[in-house]
Amino acid sequence: MSHLVLVGTSHHRAPVELRERLALGSRVGAGLVSRLAAGGGEAVALSTCNRACVYLVHADVEEARSRAVAELAGLSGLAADELEEALYVKVDEEAAHHLFRVAAGLDSMIPGEGQILGQVRAAWEAAAEEGTTSVVLNRLFRQALQVGKRVRTETGIGENPASVSSAAAELAASVFGDLGGKRVLVIGAGKMGELTVLNLVLRGAERPVVASRSLESAERLAERFGGRALTLDALDEELERADVVVASTGAEGLVLTADRVEHAMRRRRGHPIFFVDIAVPRDLDPAINDLDGCYLYDIDDLERVVKETVAGRREEAVRAEEIVAEETEKFGAWRLSLDVVPAIASLRAFAEDIRAGELDRARGWLASLSESERKAVESLTSQIVNKLLHPPTVRMKQAAAAAEGVVYAETVRHLFGLGEDER
């Protein structure tokens, strides 16, 4: 019987320096899986910024492990002994369980992160393209993708934002609902501000207006999003129109005071503004938050929100683990049923041969029947064969699920003399 073997490492066991060495580009990955699958096995290599691992299907666990370790050692430039300390090896259901946890985002640094599901799919597709996947790994990866989707649908693990920039966009949505058509004013052209704007734009906000001390840097950021650039002198006018203000300048003092915002608010007829201040030191006067219709979040406020939502994701992870365990059990039952599949196929072929032979012997008598009568006889004999074989087929599958499949398969082969001609 073939075994499923996983050899790899992740951020739990290996520092980034080692993970860098094991990073698999598409060409390296293709070569690796081809070598590992040589000789009739199956192989998929999964490489992300947090992990590098290979899934193999091989008759001999030890041989599969040593080949995988040797390949990974060659890739990392380390001696196999040295590398092995950072590697984990998992076999059969344990390996499946690990992949399902990975696909569910349970093995990620931030539980439930969504990117991993795409990476699992890409790894499977790349291996399939190389022709190194077959029955077991195709089933395993297809089920892993289903587990990932199921966990995200049935639990809230991926619902809440896990970064400061996405939390800022979610909070803006808590004020405005749909961000479609909302005007974004960016003060400063810092990297964090850019990420926040990206999150807002992805949720449908309008192209941003970027205000900076230097028009050049404002133009650079505005260009990225197809927005408009201006200098800080035009800020008051833009404040009257903006719905979301993102501040991330490197200025030493306050860039926007509560008085200026209060002045703008008088002209806005009660329309609220959501302010995000991700600059340190802060750009926006904290007193802005006290104004009616103004909501101001600085970097500390946002980090507190993210911390809380990540804690929520960890709570949801408990439910996700239950789903993963249930799916692992299903995979295990399926894998064990593979033990009896050849015996069932042989038994059915044996019965079908008998049926066809007997019909052939009665060919003379059947010739006297009409076309519809002949079809009725064929159908009747097929039904008899199917009904006779149904109970042993079901029992063998049940036995396989209880890990007794091999015994039953051997018994069936012995009783019906299956495969004796080949021996």
Add this chain to the structure above:
Amino acid sequence: MGEAALLLFWPALAGYAEAALAYAGETIRPGRTARFAVWGVRLGWLAQTALLAAQAVRAEGFPWASWAGSLNLFVWLTVGAYLIWGCRASFRLLGLVVMPLALALFVLAWAAGGAGDTRRSDFGDFFLAFHVGLVLAAFAGFTVAAALAGLYLWQERRLKRHAPGVLRLRAPALATLDAFTGRTIAVSLPTLVVGIGIGFGRLEADGGGFDATMAATLLAGVLYAAYLVLRYEAGWRGRRGAYLVLAGFLVVLVVRIGLTPVGHF
């Protein structure tokens, strides 16, 4: 009434109580109990509908002319108004306000005999159905609007105070709550005006004096009219508008619970 009809009170009560509890559970473990809450609202409302139908059949007319009877009808209309769109996932926290209130008023109606009343009023069924029905429907709308305004103030406070759990226990967006409050009142106010108009028509025809209930109902109407004018013409959105809606609802409560036992429906 019949005791048979009164038997329907209990499943309705059980549905509303279950919904109120399940909504409370939502605040502890978001996403876990909302489904059960919605089913509680639906089943409770269906049971109460059957209860009202049984009362009407038994009375062969309009049996909710008493204070307690009209309270029973009011609860049904309020939960019905909530059911129209309040059961959506994004509004589940609204149930946290509406369902405990509906539950309390329903118990009050039962305790005062409103769930078992099958007596017909001296007034004509046609007048009662329109006058009482429209005024109570408007009050039900104002109740839902008050719940929306209350939810708005709560969510706004959380956002202003930077509550870390603001994204874990999600409430509808402020703009959505504000818009729905405006729309609910824009529908409820004309309903109230028509209901009041029918009442004044009967007063004109049959004679009768102007009393405190009528004055308070008119005051509520004036407050909600002021809200609509200020909201759409003077930009009174958000907190100020929400406070005005709650002030109007306070008057509705006075009319509904404090004054009507004196001599009205």
